[in-house]
Amino acid sequence: MTESGSDGRTVNAERQSALIDEQRRTISELETPVIQVWDGILALPIIGSLDTMRTQQMNENLLQAIVDTGSEIVILDITGVPLVDTAVAKHLLETVSAARLLGAEVLIVGMTKHIALTLVHLGLDLSGVTTRTTMAKGLQLAFGRLGLEVVRTRERQQVVDSPLSLDD
Amino acid sequence: MARFPVIRLGRLLIATVLEELRDSDAVDLREELSEALEKTGALGVLLDLSAVEMVDSFLGRLLGDVALCAQLLGAHTVVVGLRPAVAITLVELGLQLKGVHTALNPEKGSALLRSLIARDGHAKRPNGR
Amino acid sequence: MVVEASVGIAGEDDIVAARQLARETAKGLGFGMVDQARIATAVSELTRNIVRYATEGRGNAVIRTLSGPDGRRGIEVVVTDDGPGIADVEQVMQEGFTSGNGLGMGLPGTRRLMDEMDIQTALGSGTTITIRRWRR
Numbered sequence: 001m002t003e004s005g006s007d008g009r010t011v012n013a014e015r016q017s018a019l020i021d022e023q024r025r026t027i028s029e030l031e032t033p034v035i036q037v038w039d040g041i042l043a044l045p046i047i048g049s050l051d052t053m054r055t056q057q058m059n060e061n062l063l064q065a066i067v068d069t070g071s072e073i074v075i076l077d078i079t080g081v082p083l084v085d086t087a088v089a090k091h092l093l094e095t096v097s098a099a100r101l102l103g104a105e106v107l108i109v110g111m112t113k114h115i116a117l118t119l120v121h122l123g124l125d126l127s128g129v130t131t132r133t134t135m136a137k138g139l140q141l142a143f144g145r146l147g148l149e150v151v152r153t154r155e156r157q158q159v160v161d162s163p164l165s166l167d168d
Numbered sequence: 169m170a171r172f173p174v175i176r177l178g179r180l181l182i183a184t185v186l187e188e189l190r191d192s193d194a195v196d197l198r199e200e201l202s203e204a205l206e207k208t209g210a211l212g213v214l215l216d217l218s219a220v221e222m223v224d225s226f227l228g229r230l231l232g233d234v235a236l237c238a239q240l241l242g243a244h245t246v247v248v249g250l251r252p253a254v255a256i257t258l259v260e261l262g263l264q265l266k267g268v269h270t271a272l273n274p275e276k277g278s279a280l281l282r283s284l285i286a287r288d289g290h291a292k293r294p295n296g297r
Numbered sequence: 298m299v300v301e302a303s304v305g306i307a308g309e310d311d312i313v314a315a316r317q318l319a320r321e322t323a324k325g326l327g328f329g330m331v332d333q334a335r336i337a338t339a340v341s342e343l344t345r346n347i348v349r350y351a352t353e354g355r356g357n358a359v360i361r362t363l364s365g366p367d368g369r370r371g372i373e374v375v376v377t378d379d380g381p382g383i384a385d386v387e388q389v390m391q392e393g394f395t396s397g398n399g400l401g402m403g404l405p406g407t408r409r410l411m412d413e414m415d416i417q418t419a420l421g422s423g424t425t426i427t428i429r430r431w432r433r
Contacts, residue, residue: 013368
């Protein structure tokens with residue numbers, strides 16, 4: 001369908017702009033999915049670099065998820081973030097602050113010696129930010145905060161599958 | 169009073185902001201809460217901001233004032249119901265809500281207040297209160 | 298089609314009027330809830346500066362819809378006052394700066410909330426602050 005005249009060009013540009021907006025939103029939702037790993041615990045694995053716009057989108061998704069699930073713990077996994085500099089650190093602190101305003105505590109996991117030294121060197125105020133090196137440790141801390149305990153109730157079962165045993 | 173009804177619930181004061189607050193309304197809120205705290209000796213203030221669409225630097229500072237007043241009068245302050253849009257804007261504005269605890273909703277907020285008060289270790293009064 | 302509205306700023310009720318009008322305009326442009334909050338907050342900060350700190354506390358806020366060259370929609374708010382002007386804009390835009398009478402407070406925060414901010418000012422001849430935010 002074609003439209004002529006300057007109005008037509010504006011309309012097409014608007015349509016394109018709307019389409020780009022929608023695609024951007026889809027991409028950003030896929031980029032930082034918010035996962036409910038347990039009752040009251042959300043996890044955000046961040047893959048890739050974290051810029052202002054992405055942080056804004058991430059914060060919006062996260063806060064809405066906190067409201068929807070009533071979660072009180074958020075585990076932010078930065079293992080997939082290639083570079084943590086002042087800008088990225090500030091973005092992470094924004095996420096921590098925003099979640100706190102909704103009554104949720106943010107644990108940052110994926111901490112490495114390199115990042116730790118960088119953050120110390122940058123001299124940012126990291127009081128009130130809890131971090132761990134791995135997601136497993138973060139989960140352990142989260143369970144502890146919620147007063148939960150993981151207990152082994154039986155021996156681990158070995159499951160041996162015959163490749164042909166689809167129905168007996 | 170219709171702007172932000174304040175009710176007493178046991179050892180707590182519960183204030184719910186119902187409409188958009190002008191600057192002078194915010195100041196009144198601080199005055200009325202301080203007076204109510206002094207009069208009742210309440211140990212906690214639950215401030216419900218779920219109807220609030222915007223918190224700017226003035227209101228933000230004022231909330232900090234409320235929390236400080238409350239602290240001086242022996243009470244903890246918990247703000248509940250901040251909308252995601254408001255929380256994000258607050259953070260981007262660079263506002264720190266000093267001395268203010270936050271929770272998602274009134275239920276979690278009063279649980280938080282109860283635990284903060286319990287941590288203070290109040291001895292029971294002779295009539296059991 | 299450009300929509301433009303003006304609000305005279307003389308008292309605290311005008312702060313509320315201006316920010317509500319800005320929010321409505323933003324909503325009409327299709328800005329989401331968070332952007333609406335950002336824009337309303339920015340307008341609140343700027344108009345409050347007039348009421349509290351301009352000479353006779355008088356000024357004006359003009360709220361305008363924008364159409365960018367790439368077809369994007371946006372909102373622009375131009376806040377003017379006849380106050381004393383800002384002596385050192387750079388200083389005022391620095392984080393954590395507090396002047397004695399509070400003039401210029403909230404400006405760094407406002408800058409962070411908006412895509413564009415432009416300050417025209419001169420001592421003794423008032424201040425004009427223009428802020429813009431674009432639909433993403």
